[in-house]
Amino acid sequence: MEQTLKRLATMQRLQVAGLELFYQNGYHNTSVDDILKKLDLSKGAFYYHFKSKEEFFISIIQNLIVQRVYSALVQPIEGKEDPFTIIEESLDASLETAEHNFFDNGFVLSNFLSETQGKDPEINTYLNDILKIWEVALITSLQKGKSDGYVARHVDSDGVAAYIISAYMGIRLQMACGNAKNLRYKFIQQLRIYFRSLAPQPIH
Amino acid sequence: MEQTLKRLATMQRLQVAGLELFYQNGYHNTSVDDILKKLDLSKGAFYYHFKSKEEFFISIIQNLIVQRVYSALVQPIEGKEDPFTIIEESLDASLETAEHNFFDNGFVLSNFLSETQGKDPEINTYLNDILKIWEVALITSLQKGKSDGYVARHVDSDGVAAYIISAYMGIRLQMACGNAKNLRYKFIQQLRIYFRSLAPQPIH
DNA sequence: AATGAGACCGACTAAGTGGTCTAATTAAGA
DNA sequence: TCTTAATTAGACCACTTAGTCGGTCTCATT
Numbered sequence: 001m002e003q004t005l006k007r008l009a010t011m012q013r014l015q016v017a018g019l020e021l022f023y024q025n026g027y028h029n030t031s032v033d034d035i036l037k038k039l040d041l042s043k044g045a046f047y048y049h050f051k052s053k054e055e056f057f058i059s060i061i062q063n064l065i066v067q068r069v070y071s072a073l074v075q076p077i078e079g080k081e082d083p084f085t086i087i088e089e090s091l092d093a094s095l096e097t098a099e100h101n102f103f104d105n106g107f108v109l110s111n112f113l114s115e116t117q118g119k120d121p122e123i124n125t126y127l128n129d130i131l132k133i134w135e136v137a138l139i140t141s142l143q144k145g146k147s148d149g150y151v152a153r154h155v156d157s158d159g160v161a162a163y164i165i166s167a168y169m170g171i172r173l174q175m176a177c178g179n180a181k182n183l184r185y186k187f188i189q190q191l192r193i194y195f196r197s198l199a200p201q202p203i204h
Numbered sequence: 205m206e207q208t209l210k211r212l213a214t215m216q217r218l219q220v221a222g223l224e225l226f227y228q229n230g231y232h233n234t235s236v237d238d239i240l241k242k243l244d245l246s247k248g249a250f251y252y253h254f255k256s257k258e259e260f261f262i263s264i265i266q267n268l269i270v271q272r273v274y275s276a277l278v279q280p281i282e283g284k285e286d287p288f289t290i291i292e293e294s295l296d297a298s299l300e301t302a303e304h305n306f307f308d309n310g311f312v313l314s315n316f317l318s319e320t321q322g323k324d325p326e327i328n329t330y331l332n333d334i335l336k337i338w339e340v341a342l343i344t345s346l347q348k349g350k351s352d353g354y355v356a357r358h359v360d361s362d363g364v365a366a367y368i369i370s371a372y373m374g375i376r377l378q379m380a381c382g383n384a385k386n387l388r389y390k391f392i393q394q395l396r397i398y399f400r401s402l403a404p405q406p407i408h
Numbered sequence: 409a410a411t412g413a414g415a416c417c418g419a420c421t422a423a424g425t426g427g428t429c430t431a432a433t434t435a436a437g438a
Numbered sequence: 439t440c441t442t443a444a445t446t447a448g449a450c451c452a453c454t455t456a457g458t459c460g461g462t463c464t465c466a467t468t
Contacts, residue, residue: 006444006445024322025323028233029323033424033425033426043428043446043449044446047427048444048446053426053427110377111318114318115319117310118229131383162375162384162387163395165378166377168374169374169377170314170369170370170371170372170373171367174366174370177317177321177328179332187366190363190366191367193402194394194397198397214416235454235455236455236456237454237456247416247418248458249415249416252414257456257457
């Protein structure tokens with residue numbers, strides 16, 4: 001019981017530190033030793049809990065990344081009405097935390113996706129699954145929005161979802177590259193214009 | 205004279221092979237030896253022409269990447285009228301070549317940007333410069349479009365440009381991850397909707 | 409034929425890399 | 439207190455990395 005707790009604690013410490021370094025320097029550019037050095041742990045500890053670096057990363061994806069994406073981008077829009085407003089708010093909030101984080105390195109998911117795509121197919125799959133969760137949440141929200149009269153009937157929910165995801169991933173990368181300070185404001189502005197043309201038009 | 209030609213030929217062979225591997229496997233995940241093996245060349249040859257791996261990559265950026273981005277995304281819109289149509293066409297053409305390329309790994313520029321951002325500031329700078337060229341071309345085109353009556357006066361050209369870049373970078377990443385086949389079609393569809401709301405509205 | 413510069417070879421180094429293994433330490437239960 | 443198992447230390451292994459360096463080859467000029 002007590003042991004199990006300690007085990008989980010050490011594993012979590014490793015995962016948190018691992019994610020931080022992977023996010024900062026990239027998965028391939030971060031060695032297991034780097035992580036261990038940061039925590040004053042030894043090789044033995046690491047390979048006692050995880051059987052390889054890859055499996056370790058996958059555990060991070062499934063424990064930490066999935067949760068962060070969910071709480072930042074999925075949960076806020078789930079079950080709510082008025083999709084455009086609520087989606088805009090969730091994106092704006094995410095951009096705000098990114099903007100105020102001096103060490104922002106872009107959107108976790110898209111960073112790792114672009115690093116592992118092609119090379120590490122297994123890892124890539126797990127990342128894609130998370131993206132899919134977000135996509136489904138967006139589509140569901142938009143569809144519900146049609147019934148509720150917030151979204152025009154003719155709108156292609158899949159297409160809109162893909163477009164939102166694209167735009168968000170792209171803006172996060174640009175923000176991380178330090179291109180202009182008011183990027184977030186501009187982005188939300190354009191998003192709003194786009195959304196407006198997807199709302200039901202008053203007949204005249 | 206004859207020597208100079210040979211020198212340039214070898215350098216270019218190295219750069220072309222280097223870009224291909226860097227693009228496929230990432231900069232950090234590709235060793236100098238990998239490139240040399242591909243060309244049946246030796247360490248000596250490489251370090252005779254380039255003084256480091258980093259300088260080598262920078263030369264690739266300035267010789268090859270800048271040119272590709274320019275000819276695919278900048279040149280097609282330069283000096284032309286009707287920004288929305290012409291921008292849409294250039295993006296669609298780029299997406300088409302990407303779609304038909306079985307080994308597509310995403311947008312070169314955004315891949316390298318996300319890999320080097322934070323870690324390799326010098327490389328990142330050169331990549332950002334290229335992005336800036338595209339951004340300026342977009343803004344210029346939009347501004348000219350205002351004078352020519354294709355773009356509504358109230359439109360924020362900077363914001364629109366940033367939004368276009370974001371969306372394109374994002375969709376390329378999604379396409380590279382193999383998410384759905386008709387992603388390109390959907391994307392262009394949404395882009396068109398967005399553009400429509402930026403055109404001057406007929407008075408009624 | 410001799411020279412000398414440009415281009416290239418490939419063994420070598422030093423610093424990592426992921427991963428293994430044994431021994432030591434710690435903590436729990438009897 | 440003794441035993442036993444969970445946990446951690448850290449030396450070690452085979453391999454890869456970027457970069458160096460003395461030497462070799464080619465070939466135009468003398």
